Amino acid sequence: MTPRTLLLVTFALAAPAAAAVVVGCNVSAISTDDVSGHPTVDAAYDPGMADGGAGSDGGTNTDPASNHIGSPLCNVSHTSCNPDVLTTAQDCLLAPDGGPYSSTGGYDNAPLACHVPPSSGAAVDAGSPVCTPAGTGADGARCSTSTDCAPRYECVGAGTEGTCRRYCCSGNVECGTSEFCDIQPMAVASTTDVPVCIPISPDGGCRLLDDASCPSHETCAVVREDGSTSCVAVGAAKVGDPCDEEHCGPDLVCLGTPGNRRCYQLCHTADPAAACSATQTCKGGLPLFPDSSVGICQ
Numbered sequence: 001m002t003p004r005t006l007l008l009v010t011f012a013l014a015a016p017a018a019a020a021v022v023v024g025c026n027v028s029a030i031s032t033d034d035v036s037g038h039p040t041v042d043a044a045y046d047p048g049m050a051d052g053g054a055g056s057d058g059g060t061n062t063d064p065a066s067n068h069i070g071s072p073l074c075n076v077s078h079t080s081c082n083p084d085v086l087t088t089a090q091d092c093l094l095a096p097d098g099g100p101y102s103s104t105g106g107y108d109n110a111p112l113a114c115h116v117p118p119s120s121g122a123a124v125d126a127g128s129p130v131c132t133p134a135g136t137g138a139d140g141a142r143c144s145t146s147t148d149c150a151p152r153y154e155c156v157g158a159g160t161e162g163t164c165r166r167y168c169c170s171g172n173v174e175c176g177t178s179e180f181c182d183i184q185p186m187a188v189a190s191t192t193d194v195p196v197c198i199p200i201s202p203d204g205g206c207r208l209l210d211d212a213s214c215p216s217h218e219t220c221a222v223v224r225e226d227g228s229t230s231c232v233a234v235g236a237a238k239v240g241d242p243c244d245e246e247h248c249g250p251d252l253v254c255l256g257t258p259g260n261r262r263c264y265q266l267c268h269t270a271d272p273a274a275a276c277s278a279t280q281t282c283k284g285g286l287p288l289f290p291d292s293s294v295g296i297c298q
Helices: none
Strands: 020-022 028-032 039-041 111-115 130-132 153-156 162-166 179-186 189-199 218-222 229-233 252-255 262-268 282-284 294-297
Touching: 153 179, 153 189, 162 189, 179 229, 218 252
Parallel strands: none
Antiparallel strands: 020 252, 028 039, 111 130, 153 162, 179 189, 218 229, 252 262, 262 294, 282 294
């Protein structure tokens, strides 16, 4: 089947090269204002174009070697189903119960789900999403397997204590305004991470560069294009490391175009020397950093 084109809103920061802000999977595009040097809203990136590149505003994908659509964790190709998109038995050529498809079965419009297949954790095991029977569990429902959840939802968490959460292979555009797209392990395979919509931390998020505003195993990061923040799991990725498939370390944010994201250092604009190198400055500004005292080293 040919997946429907989906919009991925992208925040890119330029200076000197374009980049984008994401936590897990959410992305937005901004550029540097020529006058103030502050980030300003600029463009959008559309991962569903057949050439893998053109955005709705004429922007292009800077990673033409990539053959996936949206998050690389989803490994969506132009010939596979897409977990973000509602699919039917006719789309998947599969019966609703997972059996062989029949054109005379009378179930062409029956909804099926599309799931990232579990793996052992090895990169060579990555496979394209597959069609499966669909469950009924919506956001927040308890689950133990992927098929307990409704179409476009995945069972994430710890085994039988899993929770159905909305897939967001295309980023925050798939999530509600009080959610953000983040990396979570599948309940049926803790070594397989997928991007799903997670509620923003209660009480209006957290405070950037404030270790006390999140639990010890989490860090505060920008999670939406309006500058919303939330506590996210601390990962192993360091400054300059790829972060499409791994969380960044404490006090870092994930920036870049899909498939080419890197971790950047958060900093205090009043004291950039405390975090930035001698060749960098601390740059903040709206909409990504409503707090003018915080930015990133560029």
